[in-house]
Amino acid sequence: MPALAPPPQSASAVHEEVLDNGLRVLVQSVHTAPLATVWCWYRVGSRDEIPGLTGVSHWVEHMNFKGTANIPRDQIKGIIEKYGGYWNGYTWIDQTTYTETATRDALDHMLFIEAERMRSCLYDPADCESERTVIISELQGGENDPEQLLDQELTATAFRAHSYRHPTIGWLSDLQTMTRDDLYAHYRRFYAPNNATLVIVGDVSRADVMRHVVKHFARLEPSDVRRRSSTIEPEQLGERRMTISKEGTTAYLKVGFHAPGVTGDDFFPLLVLDTVLTGAKGLNLWASFRTQPTQRSARLYQALVNTGLASAANGALMPTAEPFLYTISVTATDGVSLDRVEAATLAETERARAHGITPQELQKAKNQLRARFVFENDSITNIAHQLGFFETVASWTLYPTLAQRIEAVTIEEVNRVAAHRLKPTSRTVGRFEPIQ
Amino acid sequence: MIAGLAPTREVLANGVTVLAKRTSTTPAVTLIANLRAGSVHDPAELPGVAHFISRTIDRGTERYSADELAEQLDSRGVTLTASVTRHTLSLACTCLVEDLDDVLGLVAEVVMRPSFPVVEVDRRRGEIVTLIRQDEDNPAAVAVETLMSMLYGSHPYGRRARGTRASVELIDRQMLQRFHAAHCVPQGLALAVVGDIDPARAVDAARTIFGAWKGGAAVDVTGMSVASASGRQRRVVSMMNKSQTDIAYGFATITRQDASYYAYSLMNNILGQYSLGGRLGDSIREQQGMAYYVSSSLDANLMPGPLVIRAGVSPANVTKAVASIDTELQKLVDAGPTEQELQESKQYLIGSMPRTLETNMGIATYLQTVEFFGLGLDYDIQMPDLLRAVTPEHVHNAARRAIDPANATVVVAGPFEGPLS
Numbered sequence: 001m002p003a004l005a006p007p008p009q010s011a012s013a014v015h016e017e018v019l020d021n022g023l024r025v026l027v028q029s030v031h032t033a034p035l036a037t038v039w040c041w042y043r044v045g046s047r048d049e050i051p052g053l054t055g056v057s058h059w060v061e062h063m064n065f066k067g068t069a070n071i072p073r074d075q076i077k078g079i080i081e082k083y084g085g086y087w088n089g090y091t092w093i094d095q096t097t098y099t100e101t102a103t104r105d106a107l108d109h110m111l112f113i114e115a116e117r118m119r120s121c122l123y124d125p126a127d128c129e130s131e132r133t134v135i136i137s138e139l140q141g142g143e144n145d146p147e148q149l150l151d152q153e154l155t156a157t158a159f160r161a162h163s164y165r166h167p168t169i170g171w172l173s174d175l176q177t178m179t180r181d182d183l184y185a186h187y188r189r190f191y192a193p194n195n196a197t198l199v200i201v202g203d204v205s206r207a208d209v210m211r212h213v214v215k216h217f218a219r220l221e222p223s224d225v226r227r228r229s230s231t232i233e234p235e236q237l238g239e240r241r242m243t244i245s246k247e248g249t250t251a252y253l254k255v256g257f258h259a260p261g262v263t264g265d266d267f268f269p270l271l272v273l274d275t276v277l278t279g280a281k282g283l284n285l286w287a288s289f290r291t292q293p294t295q296r297s298a299r300l301y302q303a304l305v306n307t308g309l310a311s312a313a314n315g316a317l318m319p320t321a322e323p324f325l326y327t328i329s330v331t332a333t334d335g336v337s338l339d340r341v342e343a344a345t346l347a348e349t350e351r352a353r354a355h356g357i358t359p360q361e362l363q364k365a366k367n368q369l370r371a372r373f374v375f376e377n378d379s380i381t382n383i384a385h386q387l388g389f390f391e392t393v394a395s396w397t398l399y400p401t402l403a404q405r406i407e408a409v410t411i412e413e414v415n416r417v418a419a420h421r422l423k424p425t426s427r428t429v430g431r432f433e434p435i436q
Numbered sequence: 437m438i439a440g441l442a443p444t445r446e447v448l449a450n451g452v453t454v455l456a457k458r459t460s461t462t463p464a465v466t467l468i469a470n471l472r473a474g475s476v477h478d479p480a481e482l483p484g485v486a487h488f489i490s491r492t493i494d495r496g497t498e499r500y501s502a503d504e505l506a507e508q509l510d511s512r513g514v515t516l517t518a519s520v521t522r523h524t525l526s527l528a529c530t531c532l533v534e535d536l537d538d539v540l541g542l543v544a545e546v547v548m549r550p551s552f553p554v555v556e557v558d559r560r561r562g563e564i565v566t567l568i569r570q571d572e573d574n575p576a577a578v579a580v581e582t583l584m585s586m587l588y589g590s591h592p593y594g595r596r597a598r599g600t601r602a603s604v605e606l607i608d609r610q611m612l613q614r615f616h617a618a619h620c621v622p623q624g625l626a627l628a629v630v631g632d633i634d635p636a637r638a639v640d641a642a643r644t645i646f647g648a649w650k651g652g653a654a655v656d657v658t659g660m661s662v663a664s665a666s667g668r669q670r671r672v673v674s675m676m677n678k679s680q681t682d683i684a685y686g687f688a689t690i691t692r693q694d695a696s697y698y699a700y701s702l703m704n705n706i707l708g709q710y711s712l713g714g715r716l717g718d719s720i721r722e723q724q725g726m727a728y729y730v731s732s733s734l735d736a737n738l739m740p741g742p743l744v745i746r747a748g749v750s751p752a753n754v755t756k757a758v759a760s761i762d763t764e765l766q767k768l769v770d771a772g773p774t775e776q777e778l779q780e781s782k783q784y785l786i787g788s789m790p791r792t793l794e795t796n797m798g799i800a801t802y803l804q805t806v807e808f809f810g811l812g813l814d815y816d817i818q819m820p821d822l823l824r825a826v827t828p829e830h831v832h833n834a835a836r837r838a839i840d841p842a843n844a845t846v847v848v849a850g851p852f853e854g855p856l857s
Contacts, residue, residue, distance in 0.1 A: 296502075
């Protein structure tokens with residue numbers, strides 16, 4: 001039997017060290033499998049983009065898989081695969097991240113790749129051009145999905161000023177006109193040890209990990225990130241509505257409410273409220289949303305799916321650095337009018353706003369979230385993801401306290417948040433109306 | 437001596453197979469109940485029955501109403517996921533260790549005694565029709581479903597698991613009950629229990645709950661032949677409201693039991709998996725920048741399954757992308773793999789085993805695959821040698837046998853009007 005790992009949600013299990021160049025390193029030993037995972041996180045995402053350069057963070061992520069000063073492009077392939085490894089990356093509104101998970105003997109190679117990626121990527125002009133069409137193809141693939149299209153339009157309607165309003169993939173014309181120098185300047189500015197968090201979790205020892213980290217990263221120079229503070233979104237003064245009329249087969253509704261950032265007082269009460277309305281999802285973007293939420297007894301499921309009005313009803317509250325959105329997404333059952341679906345959805349948000357939730361619902365929501373927090377920590381990849389993710393939106397130290405924060409939520413807080421956050425004047429209603 | 441996973445396997449007197457493995461990463465247990473009740477068992481004239489079962493089996497039992505079941509599971513933070521493949525109906529969930537007995541009892545109730553209440557059947561019918569309508573508007577789904585119907589014709593693999601709008605309208609409670617009685621039987625059930633629980637206790641719990649269950653013999657559909665394609669088959673499904681075009685390109689291949697399986701598996705890895713999409717990814721995405729995604733997949737099954745190549749490209753690049761797929765396939769047929777490619781793919785597939793077996797869900801899924809194909813309890817130890825024994829000639833032969841662009845079936849769905857070469 002492998003030794004019992006320290007509980008994943010315990011701050012004392014995590015070793016934190018900041019190198020002289022500003023690189024924050026988090027290490028946790030978990031000895032349940034002969035594996036190691038590395039995640040390298042940057043505090044840069046689509047929030048940091050200005051008009052004309054939307055999508056630059058995501059495109060930069062793509063370019064950072066194309067060869068470095070010391071790893072020729074044709075040799076990238078295979079470094080991690082030799083160890084049975086998996087690698088990937090993603091970009092979202094607050095962060096960009098890169099990951100490898102492989103057998104533990106690949107640790108030094110994984111760290112070497114991340115150190116190279118941080119300061120030594122090439123940005124060959126021909127590679128930038130070739131990737132332009134790949135990115136536009138990715139954007140077009142997203143447009144094929146009416147729900148994604150609706151999500152994008154709703155976000156752009158709910159935000160007037162804050163840079164969360166544009167999609168991470170970027171607007172098409174920016175992708176058509178951005179230059180290699182735009183990409184490279186963004187890369188050099190944000191990809192530096194003082195803007196990064198390196199997370200290593202797995203069947204490794206702290207001392208060994210730190211030795212390898214120092215070897216690869218200590219020589220890297222910090223950069224002048226010149227982070228600008230975001231525009232604060234002015235208060236929304238009335239309901240906003242938007243409609244997409246497009247050929248299609250199915251009607252969709254999406255309602256967005258302005259939500260707090262993860263450090264806001266309202267965040268955890270709102271998470272509990274979402275659980276009562278649409279079921280528990282957990283808080284791991286890498287893992288939780290791949291499993292259906294626990295939602296059969298949730299209010300919106302009962303009111304929409306179990307009445308036959310909708311075939312799906314989901315909610316989403318994401319942990320973000322700054323105030324983002326709480327959204328409810330509903331798929332109308334074939335043949336049911338979107339007006340009926342909208343009326344039933346808003347009736348439930350109004351009911352929650354006016355009357356709050358019951359003590360039984362509070363307890364059930366807490367039980368569900370407690371279980372989800374256990375389930376979403378079932379692998380070194382997921383544990384490391386959470387440590388790094390929370391560092392990019394607030395601090396990694398928030399992550400080990402998630403269960404306690406949920407436990408501490410009171411019914412009064414939930415009801416106050418429902419009354420305040422679900423106000424009709426701060427909601428945006430989006431409809432995808434298919435033209436048959 | 438390599439220790440390996442060494443799972444516990446026990447067959448109860450009534451034929452139920454229990455697979456158990458202890459892990460201690462989290463205080464949780466994953467359960468997967470697999471029944472040999474997949475969509476190959478759908479009546480030919482009424483596709484979608486097995487899928488309909490997967491949407492209704494947990495919506496009421498002899499003991500609990502749908503709402504009571506939902507409450508019992510939700511209050512423990514458990515999501516029970518029912519899904520159907522060609523050969524299996526699967527119920528999967530993860531629960532806290534402290535809830536295992538209760539949750540296992542609920543899963544057993546759902547497996548053995550679903551009541552398919554009429555009101556639930558009608559409600560879920562609307563959901564299924566909506567899913568089919570969503571598929572009809574999804575170029576990727578349209579491309580793959582069209583490819584399968586062209587490759588397999590009237591063979592069960594050619595049918596849509598969700599059925600058609602017309603067939604779903606006709607499926608009723610009695611049909612679901614009959615299907616359940618015929619195919620959801622003790623001999624066809626394999627239950628995997630993986631997590632922080634003693635395997636002996638897991639087996640005892642399963643015996644207590646499933647031991648008295650009775651039913652007929654499990655049947656599975658095997659041995660139906662697949663007509664081989666003659667000449668290149670092409671189809672364009674124009675969906676001018678879309679932005680991106682999806683390509684599905686394939687062949688019917690072999691069964692999982694075929695002696696060449698490991699050569700095929702390595703061939704598939706080299707062609708369209710290794711690193712970011714193998715040779716196809718290198719040519720179409722990396723060198724030519726034509727697609728966000730391109731890859732191949734091999735689904736060798738109880739009957740000869742497909743090798744499918746998929747790509748999402750801009751409509752302007754469809755012709756070029758299909759030509760590039762042809763070129764890469766022909767190169768593999770003509771010259772086979774290089775020694776280095778084969779070595780790299782072997783290392784990757786062998787080395788990825790610990791990652792596959794890291795989580796409870798990963799182990800439970802693996803145990804079900806091993807059980808389904810009869811690969812043996814020590815398969816994790818045997819697998820590396822089975823792969824190491826494959827030579828470049830074996831892979832070259834597999835490519836020659838499986839692939840022939842002149843006889844490929846090619847489907848394009850999206851904002852493209854053709855023609856297709």
